[in-house]
């Protein structure tokens with residue numbers, strides 16, 4: 001291969017991705033080359049506020065110095081042993097992460113989808129071996145508009161035609177109810193109690209457009225699960241690790257999931273790390289040889305995740321997310337009063353979204369995001385005409401004020417095409 005002397009431009013780099021990469025994403029037209037804290041820079045050196053944080057993976061901010069140090073040190077020492085042998089990081093991390101979240105055991109994986117798959121497997125096995133469900137009859141209740149990842153089993157219970165279409169045949173064993181509908185949950189639990197092993201739920205639906213359930217929904221759902229001997233599985237891959245102003249979003253309702261799934265910010269964006277946490281009576285259904293991953297629990301992941309969690313507590317990122325979220329929604333509510341384009345703002349902590357006043361098929365939200373990028377702030381629409389705003393949690397109040405001003409200025413001067 002030729003050595004390149006000239007640095008490639010944004011246009012050239014986009015063309016490369018377009019030509020040689022599968023078209024499974026539709027990125028905004030910026031090419032990023034550097035990140036630090038709440039900022040990212042494109043190839044031409046333009047600086048932006050990152051208001052996506054890699055779907056809430058970079059809660060600790062880009063290239064956090066402590067994470068850079070942790071990964072460098074571990075990378076130069078020991079990377080991968082596989083679980084065929086013990087390693088000197090795994091047990092230390094396992095003790096740390098289980099005490100941090102208050103569970104007996106953790107099962108380490110890499111990506112979020114693997115975490116969800118793991119939780120489903122544990123839940124089904126528990127259903128057969130502990131609840132006594134008849135062979136191959138176990139069912140898991142899920143919610144409409146969920147997002148839990150991209151594997152065949154997970155998309156089998158998605159309600160998004162893009163996520164599902166032509167990927168069948170689909171994995172059976174899931175019952176979908178409307179999100180935030182306690183009556184629907186009750187009715188399924190009462191009629192099919194004997195075969196139901198679990199209820200899988202996001203405490204706030206991030207990908208669906210930051211759908212915040214009514215107060216009390218999670219707690220009611222949790223209590224109902226207890227009544228019917230059904231495991232409450234919390235997918236906190238996006239909402240967890242301080243994003244919503246608490247360490248876990250379930251804490252708002254004092255709910256402790258029977259199975260907790262974490263990913264994304266568990267490593268602060270440094271490395272793919274996911275974790276499934278549960279107490280012994282549940283986790284003990286998994287025995288040697290029954291589940292695993294070559295990279296799961298590798299020394300790099302353990303060292304990075306432990307440091308990432310320490311940063312979150314030592315820098316009090318949950319408190320910061322809570323406080324800044326209050327300010328953000330206040331400013332956006334004021335904007336909604338002034339602008340016909342913004343219907344409302346919703347969210348918790350620094351996981352927020354504004355609803356744009358246009359049909360879900362229109363490109364208005366995307367066009368606003370393009371205008372925002374010109375004004376140095378990066379955000380992306382989620383389903384329909386909704387823009388998610390999720391900056392790194394290391395943001396300061398004055399930075400947030402500046403960002404709110406950019407959003408206000410952009411929206412107030414925006415002209416629909």
Ligand SMILES: *Cc1c(COP(=O)(O)O)cnc(C)c1O
Pocket residue numbers: 055111112113114116147148149150202206207235236237238239263264
């Ligand atoms: C991102 C996400 C996943 C999937 O995580 P990947 O690392 O992309 O596989 C699962 N559940 C929720 C709620 C997510 O936001």
